[in-house]
Amino acid sequence: MRIETDVKLDFKDVLIRPKRSTLNSRSAVDVSRTFRFLHTGSEWKGFPIIAANMDVTGTMAMARALGKDGALTALHKHYPEAELAKFFAGPDGAGAFYSLGTTAADLKKLAAVAKTTRIRLICLDVANGYAEKFLEVVKRVRDDHPESVVMAGNVVTGDMTEALILAGADIVKIGIGPGSVCTTRRVTGVGYPQLSAIIECADAAHGLKGQVCADGGCTVPGDVAKAFGAGADFVMLGGMLAGHDECDGDIRYEERDGEKVPVGMTFYGMSSETAMKKHSGGVAHYRAAEGKSVETPYRGPVEGTIGEIIGGVRSMMTYIGAAHLKEVSKRTTFVRVTAQTNDVFGG
Numbered sequence: 001m002r003i004e005t006d007v008k009l010d011f012k013d014v015l016i017r018p019k020r021s022t023l024n025s026r027s028a029v030d031v032s033r034t035f036r037f038l039h040t041g042s043e044w045k046g047f048p049i050i051a052a053n054m055d056v057t058g059t060m061a062m063a064r065a066l067g068k069d070g071a072l073t074a075l076h077k078h079y080p081e082a083e084l085a086k087f088f089a090g091p092d093g094a095g096a097f098y099s100l101g102t103t104a105a106d107l108k109k110l111a112a113v114a115k116t117t118r119i120r121l122i123c124l125d126v127a128n129g130y131a132e133k134f135l136e137v138v139k140r141v142r143d144d145h146p147e148s149v150v151m152a153g154n155v156v157t158g159d160m161t162e163a164l165i166l167a168g169a170d171i172v173k174i175g176i177g178p179g180s181v182c183t184t185r186r187v188t189g190v191g192y193p194q195l196s197a198i199i200e201c202a203d204a205a206h207g208l209k210g211q212v213c214a215d216g217g218c219t220v221p222g223d224v225a226k227a228f229g230a231g232a233d234f235v236m237l238g239g240m241l242a243g244h245d246e247c248d249g250d251i252r253y254e255e256r257d258g259e260k261v262p263v264g265m266t267f268y269g270m271s272s273e274t275a276m277k278k279h280s281g282g283v284a285h286y287r288a289a290e291g292k293s294v295e296t297p298y299r300g301p302v303e304g305t306i307g308e309i310i311g312g313v314r315s316m317m318t319y320i321g322a323a324h325l326k327e328v329s330k331r332t333t334f335v336r337v338t339a340q341t342n343d344v345f346g347g
Helices: 060-067 080-091 091-095 102-115 133-142 158-167 182-189 194-209 221-230 273-280 303-320 324-331
Strands: 014-016 033-036 043-046 047-053 072-074 094-100 121-125 149-156 173-175 209-215 233-237 252-257 259-268 294-296 333-335 342-346
Touching: 014 221, 014 303, 047 060, 060 072, 060 080, 060 091, 060 209, 060 303, 072 182, 080 091, 080 094, 091 094, 094 102, 121 133, 133 149, 133 158, 149 158, 149 209, 158 173, 158 194, 173 194, 182 194, 194 209, 194 221, 221 233, 221 303, 221 324, 221 333, 303 324
Parallel strands: 047 072, 047 233, 072 094, 094 121, 121 149, 149 173, 173 209, 209 233
Antiparallel strands: 014 333, 033 043, 252 259, 259 294, 333 342
16 A cells, blocks of 8 residues: 555636736637647547447537537437437538447447548547556457547556557547446545646657546536636536537426426436446446446537637636747646645646
8 A cells, every 4th residue: 555645636626827928818729639640640620528338429410510619529329329420421420429338349340431431530448547448448459440540548647648548549538437417436446646647648649649538526617717728628528518409318298388398318427327227237246336327417419519619718818928828838837725825736
């Protein structure tokens, strides 16, 4: 047993300190990024937000909607093979990740879809990215799909970020336990404060010319801004995109003035009892559920929420004088607010 005494921080623990700026308007900033990926040499340009590959948010409808703003969606892995093949053969497929786990069935399904159409983006997603088997699967997917950008995770430390990049991942997904419907920290005691995880893993990835995707913990646009300030190249969102028309959650209606009005929508973690009953027949005897099911308010089209997120990021950039999103991490200074408020982190 050992104890690390270094301070580790979550989004709630810091604010971004404003700086003098020559930017006079939010319209003067560029929120797009252009990335060249390590293992493929291909480029992507857009607003680097990714809808999480959860049943509720990782939908084809979400991909079509977010694509209008240059953002991405990681489709959930439970779509039928034929439906996935048709989607990735169409124009919206370029803005979506094909998601899978590490089972033989997952790999077989990916191979079948890839035979009929090009898959540009692949998301290898497991709760515990520290297993040796996961590294082996990343290597296999990289070998089998050399032209596809591979995102893999989740991990929270620099050493495993480096290992995944060297194994073939272009983007490493960062986060264990911070999601709004994830209970891993409560059930297992395992986790890592998300802001510090992003800072440390981004440093490791960028040294190898890889990228990181901050996955979980963002509840408001300001958290997205902080994630970019910490060095995240992409930010994955689940709860912030739940409750919209483009989601697949069950909608709850109330009768008002003689009409049924949508007021809420179910949202659940992919390790929750709800998800495991839906896809696996229940929680296996050897494990515990590490997610929960909640009701989120019905929010209408996702366009309004994405507009709020983009607006928040734009405003943050004007506060720190960053004309381009790629400059944000270099111009960010975090002020710690939870304790020792005179502490300042950043440059």
